[in-house]
Structures are given as C-alpha cells and as structure tokens.
Amino acid sequence: MGIERFIGVDLVWALGGARTKPTETGVAAIDGRGVVIDCGWTFGxxxxxxxLAKTAVGGSTLAFVDAPLVVDNPAGQRRCEREVGQRYGRWKVSANSTNQSSPRRAGVLLRALLxxxxWVYDDGRDGPPTGGMVVSEGYPYTTLVGSSELDYDQERPTYKRRPARVSTAQWRAVRSEECDKMIARMAGLATADPPLLLASHAVSRRLLDELSPQLAADYKHREDLIDALLxxxxAALWSRxxxxxxxxxGADSLVPLGSASTIIAPARPEQMRGGAS
Structure with missing residues (x-):
C-alpha cells in the first residue's frame, strides 16, 4: 500500500507551566505528490x-518530529546527538544535548500520547515503514546539509544560529536575507524526487510571497513553519x-529493534559512516 501522507512537526521542546501560554509548534502535512495538505501552527x-488526529490518513501516515522522542540516557548526550556532530560537523551542524535530567522533553510525552x-514509534533501523501510523525523529539541519537538492554543500544556512562572523547589530537583517535565500532553494524541491510544492497551500505560499520579517517573534513564527515543512x-524522502x-x-544502540533513540537524517555519501572525509 505504501505511505500516503507525510507529516512534519517542529515541536516546542519545553512544556509551559500552568501560568505560561503554550509556545507555538509548527505543523505541516504533504502527500506523495508534494502537495501541502495542511500547515500552520498549534499551541500545546x-x-x-x-x-495530528484530523490530518493523518489512517493506516498510512509517517510523521517526523523535530524533538527528542526517546531519551533513555541518565546524563550526557544521546548517541544520535553525538553522531550529528561527528557526521555533519564539517557543515557546522551539531545537536543540543538531551538526557533524563533535561527539563525540555515534550517530545517524550508526545510520543507516549501518540x-x-x-501510533508506532520507529527508530528506522529496519528501513522505512510501508504502512501504519508511524512516528520517527528528524532534525531539519541535517536535511538542509544532507540533501544535495538544497545545495548546502559547504555549511549550514544561517537562518537560525548567529555565526561569529556576523555582528549582533547585523544579525536580524542577515538572518532574514539568508532565510529568504533558503526558501528559494526549498521552492526548487518542486521538481525533486520526492517533490515539495510550497505554492500548493495558501499558508506555505506566503513563504514565497512575503519577505522574512526581522522582528524576533514574527521570525520565529516563520521559522517553525519552515522546519515543519522540512x-x-x-519523511517523504525517507519513505521514497x-x-x-x-x-x-544512533543505530548501533544495543536495544530491541524499533525502540532505539535515533535521528533519521538525509546524508550525502561523505556524511555516512565510513564516507570520505
């Protein structure tokens, strides 16, 4: 049958307290033709x-979540997070550390609720799923530098973290300009295999039609949607x-198949284990 719907969730990692307004989570759903079925933001x-319940196709949905879904290490950094730095560090991509003492573990609760x-959590070690309601962990930065279609073959785009070469005073303007360049590259995925058609939905089309804002809150709003679409x-690339x-x-973890703490990441040959350095 195959997977019919691919979902991305840029989950806010922290859970707001009783007096705290929930932070936005970016969400997006596409079909096998790259058409954006729905996208936007949720709160909490x-x-x-x-x-997710209204957007998923029963028995045929694969969701990738940008947040730690399985955290089984008492301290330190998860193995998959270390491997992000080992395989993608040359492209200036690394991952934050997560462990059982970390306060920002909304992904663990989301996985439990799913x-x-x-839904079934899948660590990817047995290859892409062919059906079911499946959730796995992804990381947009690895997609940006690991997918040749996006052409970031030297280093990650500066749409999120300020590089040392950019002054604080210049940062917001530089970030917005770089974000627009990145969106232009994402628009090129319309002819990729699999495709992504940003212009196919009114909300994602605004990424193409409007310049990225410089105000921090407005920019974060846009960034969350971009990461969800990525x-x-x-998810579609993994399935295809x-x-x-x-x-x-993190695939070498000595735990039962399907339950390891992993990140499924697009990769060029030189980024894979044993690839050319």
Whole structure:
C-alpha cells in the first residue's frame, strides 16, 4: 500500500507551566505528490494531538518530529546527538544535548500520547515503514546539509544560529536575507524526487510571497513553519529512498529493534559512516 501522507512537526521542546501560554509548534502535512495538505501552527500538546488526529490518513501516515522522542540516557548526550556532530560537523551542524535530567522533553510525552492513540514509534533501523501510523525523529539541519537538492554543500544556512562572523547589530537583517535565500532553494524541491510544492497551500505560499520579517517573534513564527515543512519532506524522502539517501544516527544502540533513540537524517555519501572525509 505504501505511505500516503507525510507529516512534519517542529515541536516546542519545553512544556509551559500552568501560568505560561503554550509556545507555538509548527505543523505541516504533504502527500506523495508534494502537495501541502495542511500547515500552520498549534499551541500545546493537546492541540498538536488534535491536529495530528484530523490530518493523518489512517493506516498510512509517517510523521517526523523535530524533538527528542526517546531519551533513555541518565546524563550526557544521546548517541544520535553525538553522531550529528561527528557526521555533519564539517557543515557546522551539531545537536543540543538531551538526557533524563533535561527539563525540555515534550517530545517524550508526545510520543507516549501518540502510542496511546495507536501510533508506532520507529527508530528506522529496519528501513522505512510501508504502512501504519508511524512516528520517527528528524532534525531539519541535517536535511538542509544532507540533501544535495538544497545545495548546502559547504555549511549550514544561517537562518537560525548567529555565526561569529556576523555582528549582533547585523544579525536580524542577515538572518532574514539568508532565510529568504533558503526558501528559494526549498521552492526548487518542486521538481525533486520526492517533490515539495510550497505554492500548493495558501499558508506555505506566503513563504514565497512575503519577505522574512526581522522582528524576533514574527521570525520565529516563520521559522517553525519552515522546519515543519522540512520535516514533512524528510519523511517523504525517507519513505521514497530509505538508506540510499538517509542514515539512522544512533543505530548501533544495543536495544530491541524499533525502540532505539535515533535521528533519521538525509546524508550525502561523505556524511555516512565510513564516507570520505
């Protein structure tokens, strides 16, 4: 049957307290033709779960979440996070550390809620799923530098983290300009295999039609949607090409198949284990 719908969730990692307004989570869903079925933002896990329930295609959905879904290490950094730096560090990509003492673990709760709702967590070690309601962990930065279609073959785009060469005073303007250049590259995925058609939905089309804002809150709003769309496309790429185009970071963990703490990441040959340095 195959997977019919691909979902990306740029999940806010921290859970707001009782007096704190939930932070936005970016969400996006595409089909196998790259058409954006729905995209936008949710607030809090309950609203995110509701959106997933109405957007998923029963028995044929793969969701990639940008947040730690399995955190089984008491301290330090997860193996998959270390491997991000080892495989993608040359492109200035690394990952934050997560462990069981970390306060920002909304992804763990989301995975538990999804499993209660009938979804299956998949660590990717057995290849892409062919059906079911499946959730895995992704990381947009690895998609940007690991996908040749986006042409970041030297280093990651500066749409999120300020590089040392850019002054604080210049940063907002530089960030917005670089974000627009990145969106232009994402528009080129319309002819990729699999495709992503940003212009196919009114909300994602605004990424093409409007310049990226400089105000921090407005920029973060846009960034969350971009990362959700990248996660959705990564899910489609994994489903279409599997280990020929992607690698499973943290795959050597000695735990039962399907339950390891992993990140499924697009990769050029030189970024894969044993690739040319």
């Amino acid at each position: 896990l309950e609203e995110t779960m509701s959106w 499993q209660e709702a009938g 996660c959705a496309w990564t 090409h599997g280990l020929a185009r992607c690698q499973v970071l």
